[in-house]
Amino acid sequence: MEHTTQHSAAPAPNPGVVVGIDVSKDRLDVAILPGGEAFFVKRDAEGLDALAARLRPLAPEAVALEATGGYETVVAATLGAAGLPVVIVNPAQVRSFGRALGQRAKTDPIDARLIAQFTAMTRPEVRPLPDEATQRLADLVARRRQIIAMIVAERQRQKRFTGRKPTPDRLQKSITRLLEALERELSEVDADIDTDIRGSSAWREKENLLASVPGVGSTIARTLIAEMPELGTLDRRQIAALAGLAPWTRQSGQWKGRSFIGGGRAPIRAALHMGAITAARHNPALKTFRDRLLAAGKPKMVALVAVARKLLTILNAIIRTGKPWDAKPA
Numbered sequence: 001m002e003h004t005t006q007h008s009a010a011p012a013p014n015p016g017v018v019v020g021i022d023v024s025k026d027r028l029d030v031a032i033l034p035g036g037e038a039f040f041v042k043r044d045a046e047g048l049d050a051l052a053a054r055l056r057p058l059a060p061e062a063v064a065l066e067a068t069g070g071y072e073t074v075v076a077a078t079l080g081a082a083g084l085p086v087v088i089v090n091p092a093q094v095r096s097f098g099r100a101l102g103q104r105a106k107t108d109p110i111d112a113r114l115i116a117q118f119t120a121m122t123r124p125e126v127r128p129l130p131d132e133a134t135q136r137l138a139d140l141v142a143r144r145r146q147i148i149a150m151i152v153a154e155r156q157r158q159k160r161f162t163g164r165k166p167t168p169d170r171l172q173k174s175i176t177r178l179l180e181a182l183e184r185e186l187s188e189v190d191a192d193i194d195t196d197i198r199g200s201s202a203w204r205e206k207e208n209l210l211a212s213v214p215g216v217g218s219t220i221a222r223t224l225i226a227e228m229p230e231l232g233t234l235d236r237r238q239i240a241a242l243a244g245l246a247p248w249t250r251q252s253g254q255w256k257g258r259s260f261i262g263g264g265r266a267p268i269r270a271a272l273h274m275g276a277i278t279a280a281r282h283n284p285a286l287k288t289f290r291d292r293l294l295a296a297g298k299p300k301m302v303a304l305v306a307v308a309r310k311l312l313t314i315l316n317a318i319i320r321t322g323k324p325w326d327a328k329p330a
Contacts, residue, residue: 016033016034016061016120017033017034017058017059017061018032018033018060018061018063018064018116018119018120019031019032019055019058019060019062019063019064019116020032020033020064020112020113020114020116020117021063021064021065021075021112021115022066022111022112022115023043023068023071023072023075024043024068024071025043025071026043027040027041027043027047028040028042028043028047028051028075029111030112031113031115031116032058032116033116033117033120036113038112038113043071043074043075045145045148048074048075048078048079049078051079052078052079052082052084055079055084056082056083056084060084060085061085061126062085062087062119062123062124062126063079063085063086063087064086064087064088064089064115064118064124065086065087065088065089065115066088066089066090066091066094066111066115067088067089067090067091067206068091070194072088073190073193073194073197074141074144074190074193076088077137077141077193077196077197078137078141080133080134080137080197081134081135081137081138081141083134085126086126087119087124087125087126088197089115089119089124090209090322091322093118093122093322094114094118097114097117097118097121097122098114098118101114101117136196137193137196137197140189140192140193141193143189144186144189144190144193147182147185147186147189148186150182151179151182151183151186154175154178154179155179157175158172158175158176158179161175194229206221206225206231206319207222207225209318209319209322209323209324210225210315210318212318212325213283213311213314213315213318213325214278214279214282214283214286214325215276215278215279215280215282215283215286215311216275216279216315220271220272220274220275223267223268223271224268224271224315227267227268227271228242228243228265228268231315231316232316232318232319232320233320236313236316239312239313240312240313242265242268243265243268243272243312244265244266244268244269245269245272245305245308245309245312269308272308272311272312273304273308275311276308276311277304279307280303280304280307286307286310286311289306289307289310290303290304290306290307293306
């Protein structure tokens, strides 16, 4: 029977014990330091429960996962809900660390151990999830498992009906409709888990990269992470259009009007507007960019929108490359 597990308080962290987890679609490779213990579990509900039960008595000071593009969020949510100190690390930094150690082999156990070694050496900040966030993640993970169990049951029923003579069309259609509804619900729950993890204190990689830019604080960084998962995957024109910062011109026949911005995602545009105001004062590169526009006769609001667009372009490039702000002129 599916239920929400109530976890007791996690044991006090054991200094020196670090866990590295390499996440793939179907499995989790795990390495524990010190000692070098390595094992793997399936990336499903049973595997995650077994992993949490195995790690909790160790009371690790950090359980580190690489940002893998989505597969890590349910893992992080499950382990975080179990009271484990989860931290998401930057894969580019882990790879650079590995090259510095002279590691060239590409096998999952080595990757898991490398993540653990990187975490033990660099000591990324681990901030425990608040109790309410932990409980919400536990509830979301439990609901996800319930939905998956219902999907599995309906698919088994669908399979039993396949090939029967006469074919029970009404039942098949009913099962198909229910499966479609359950798949939609699963997608929504997955999106909620993804948003919660990316906005949580466990998600350090993107937040730290974004906040490296003067003018971008944690609120703006977390808004971008939650509201614009495409950041780093699109070119500068596409990302500006997505935020509603790409200029467009009113035009009718021979008449061509002023350029405007609009559409896109209002929360992102509002966050970037506030970031642009701060950056135009405290970010030397963007202040120079704004002053150059004003000197050319651009209205203040037009210049501010251009700064917001430039700021978004910089942030997009930072996430794409995995490299923090380096203060080069804009």
